[in-house]
Amino acid sequence: MEESTLEYYYDVLDLCRRVDLHMAEAPKLAHLWQGLRPSVLENLGSLKPTNCNEFLQEVKRFLLDARRDHLS
Numbered sequence: 001m002e003e004s005t006l007e008y009y010y011d012v013l014d015l016c017r018r019v020d021l022h023m024a025e026a027p028k029l030a031h032l033w034q035g036l037r038p039s040v041l042e043n044l045g046s047l048k049p050t051n052c053n054e055f056l057q058e059v060k061r062f063l064l065d066a067r068r069d070h071l072s
Contacts, residue, residue: 005040005059013052025051 003011012031016023032055036044043062049055 005037005063008035009056009059028052029055 009032012035013028016028016031029049029052032052033041040059040062043066044058047058049058
């Protein structure tokens with residue numbers, strides 16, 4: 001079963017907290033970018049979120065747009 005992008009986001013952040021409770025945003029973002037599916041990466045690759053919350057907002061925007069495109 002393929003993990004959803006939102007599940008992936010929360011799983012990565014959970015693992016980051018387990019490894020280092022005080023991990024800075026930059027390494028968390030690096031881990032988030034590393035495992036994205038190519039289709040998601042292709043659409044988000046030009047964006048430059050500066051923190052995990054911005055990353056999440058961009059992912060949600062992408063998923064909403066993808067859902068709209070699929071329904072059209």
